[in-house]
């Protein structure tokens with residue numbers, strides 16, 4: 001939700017939320033600790049709601065007071081601005097991390113760590129989530145991004161989602177109402193995922209484990225894991241894929257593998273990853289994204305779109321390649 005206020009009394013907001021017993025609060029929070037890129041300024045307030053009811057009360061309060069806010073999980077797909085965020089960052093994590101198994105259905109809270117969900121499906125002997133093993137982030141973030149690997153998305157398994165809307169009302173959406181498409185969903189525009197039900201298939205535990213180990217091995221060898229990054233920067237474009245290849249191949253072909261802008265660098269290991277070599281700014285990353293896009297377009301005719309999302313200081317969130325036009 002974008003900013004209406006620029007002169008909020010944050011001490012009063014904090015006190016009101018303490019009185020409501022919403023959960024943990026952190027004033028003037030360092031956003032570098034909330035993003036896997038380790039980039040970003042400070043947030044006026046970071047809140048970790050203790051339950052779905054607390055999340056709903058928090059959104060009701062913020063909506064009534066017109067206080068700008070946004071929801072994050074692990075920040076595995078987010079670029080915060082160096083100027084930080086003037087508003088409330090709602091982080092869903094450990095306090096919303098229940099998993100319940102009922103036959104071939106899994107009920108999962110939004111704060112569950114994705115690799116833990118993959119492990120729970122293995123323990124239950126259920127197949128269908130092997131492709132998410134090793135993806136960093138929370139289930140809320142995964143559902144919002146319709147994340148997955150091997151061209152699959154978690155939306156394929158979603159039966160329904162419990163969400164909190166912009167007014168703080170708790171609603172339930174069937175999968176058909178969630179707007180799942182490749183690496184996107186309806187949850188990118190203000191609805192907060194609080195929990196979801198997933199349907200899997202009974203499977204053979206040994207086969208599930210073998211496939212997960214193979215996927216983990218492949219991820220460890222292909223992806224840069226030592227320097228901070230947010231995974232694949234650009235989303236694959238099917239038309240470009242057929243003629244040129246996936247984004248990493250296209251970036252390599254146009255000669256940008258290893259290229260630097262300030263402290264940000266196109267990973268020499270996998271060209272669709274941008275790594276923070278230590279002191280990268282949000283501007284360094286956005287400049288690199290813009291330069292990659294225009295060079296790939298110049299040489300191939302395709303505009304690539306970014307999967308990673310940029311958080312503007314006024315709390316609006318959009319694909320990082322749009323940042324320059326939107327701010």
Ligand SMILES: Cc1cc2nc3c(=O)[nH]c(=O)nc-3n(C[C@H](O)[C@H](O)[C@H](O)COP(=O)(O)OP(=O)(O)OC[C@H]3O[C@@H](n4cnc5c(N)ncnc54)[C@H](O)[C@@H]3O)c2cc1C
Nearest residue numbers: 073074075076077137138140141142144147148192193231
């Ligand atoms: C090394 C590495 C490898 C990766 N590999 C993959 C991969 O193979 N496949 C893949 O799909 N992704 C991959 N990613 C990207 C990332 O892991 C996923 O996008 C993940 O699902 C993001 O989850 P998160 O909790 O970190 O969300 P965040 O990064 O915190 O947020 C991402 C978006 O989701 C929104 N959001 C977060 N939580 C909620 C919620 N509860 N309700 C509504 N909206 C919410 C945010 O507002 C934001 O728009 C990778 C990232 C890294 C760092």
